[in-house]
Amino acid sequence: GLDAVGTSGDRVRFTSSSSTPAAGDWPGVYLYDAAVTTVQFATIEYATTGISVGGNADPEITDCRISDSSSVGVAFGSVRPTSGDDPARFARNTITAGLSYPISTWFDRANRVDASNVLTGNADDYVYVYASTNSGVLQDDTTLQALDVPWILGSYTPYVDAALTIESGAEVRTSALVVGYYYPASLDVEAGATVELSSSVIVYSGSDLTASGTFTSQNASPAAGDWGGISLASGSTATIDDAEIAYAQIGV
Numbered sequence: 001g002l003d004a005v006g007t008s009g010d011r012v013r014f015t016s017s018s019s020t021p022a023a024g025d026w027p028g029v030y031l032y033d034a035a036v037t038t039v040q041f042a043t044i045e046y047a048t049t050g051i052s053v054g055g056n057a058d059p060e061i062t063d064c065r066i067s068d069s070s071s072v073g074v075a076f077g078s079v080r081p082t083s084g085d086d087p088a089r090f091a092r093n094t095i096t097a098g099l100s101y102p103i104s105t106w107f108d109r110a111n112r113v114d115a116s117n118v119l120t121g122n123a124d125d126y127v128y129v130y131a132s133t134n135s136g137v138l139q140d141d142t143t144l145q146a147l148d149v150p151w152i153l154g155s156y157t158p159y160v161d162a163a164l165t166i167e168s169g170a171e172v173r174t175s176a177l178v179v180g181y182y183y184p185a186s187l188d189v190e191a192g193a194t195v196e197l198s199s200s201v202i203v204y205s206g207s208d209l210t211a212s213g214t215f216t217s218q219n220a221s222p223a224a225g226d227w228g229g230i231s232l233a234s235g236s237t238a239t240i241d242d243a244e245i246a247y248a249q250i251g252v
Contacts, residue, residue: 002031006041008063016046023099024048024070031057039064049075050095060089069098073122076105076112078130087114087145096121102149107131107138107158114145125149131158131174137182138162146170146193153177157199161185166213168192173218175199176228180207180236189213191242200228205235212240217247225249 006012016025028047031037037059043066044050050066053059054077066073073095090112095102102119105112107129119125127147131138131154138160144151146169153174161183166172168190176199179187184206189195196218203209209232217226229248232238238252245251 001037002029002039003037004039004042008041010041011065012039012042014042014044014047018046021046021068023068028052028069030054031059033057043067049073050098051075053077058089061093062089062091064093066093066095066102067097069100071098071100072104072128073098073100073102073119074104076103076109078106078109087112087116090114091116094118098122100124101126101128101152104128104130107153108140108142110142110144110151111140113147115147117147119147119149126152126173129153129158131156138164138185141165143167144170144172160187164188166190166193166195168213170194172196177201178204179209180204186210189215189243197227201230202233203231203236203238204233207236209236209238209240211238211243214244214246215248216244219247222247 004012018025025046028049029051031053033055039061042064045067047069049071050069050073052075101124102122126149139162141163143165145167150171150173157176159181160179163186165188169192171194173196179185186208188210191212193213195215198218219226226247229250230252
């Protein structure tokens with residue numbers, strides 16, 4: 001494994017060898033199948049992707065500054081680490097000045113991203129989640145926490161086949177949410193959470209919706225009928241309490 005451990009006053013630095021450094025000068029730090037990896041109080045700058053986590057790697061990445069990446073700041077792969085997705089293992093990092101978005105992650109691995117990280121100041125200020133039938137059906141219980149940037153759930157329809165909680169204060173942009181298509185599942189949109197859609201929320205038989213947050217259009221200038229609405233199949237259950245459902249074709 002890799003141990004790159006600095007201190008707040010003496011940081012480890014990974015950077016370009018160029019005398020005139022620019023984003024994308026070097027590939028970045030790749031962490032794959034490393035038994036124990038700790039990157040703490042490190043500066044990683046001018047890479048293509050600051051840190052790529054893949055295989056069975058289970059790194060602890062804390063108190064780092066990742067900047068000036070030409071692609072993603074931190075890219076998490078799909079394999080569930082042995083420690084689960086403990087947010088304490090990815091905490092208090094600043095990812096900024098990148099030419100793309102700060103973080104990409106598969107749907108099942110989104111638990112690891114929490115509000116202790118500063119993710120603003122990039123060209124695309126959002127966390128990109130690979131979420132579709134081909135790359136990231138949600139199969140593990142997951143909470144999308146309130147961050148300083150929105151969550152973007154892929155470019156295809158996200159399928160939820162576990163318990164998905166969208167925390168108060170979180171902003172989620174997605175084409176749709178399909179709950180329980182393959183297995184019984186649940187969606188809980190807490191009060192203060194916002195889900196912005198272009199299609200529908202569909203809850204299949206045997207699955208449950210709890211909604212106290214806001215469901216609305218993802219258009220910058222919203223209008224009635226921008227998205228389909230909430231569809232509850234026969235055999236599903238729902239508790240909709242003090243929720244706001246705006247600009248849909250049919251609310252519920």
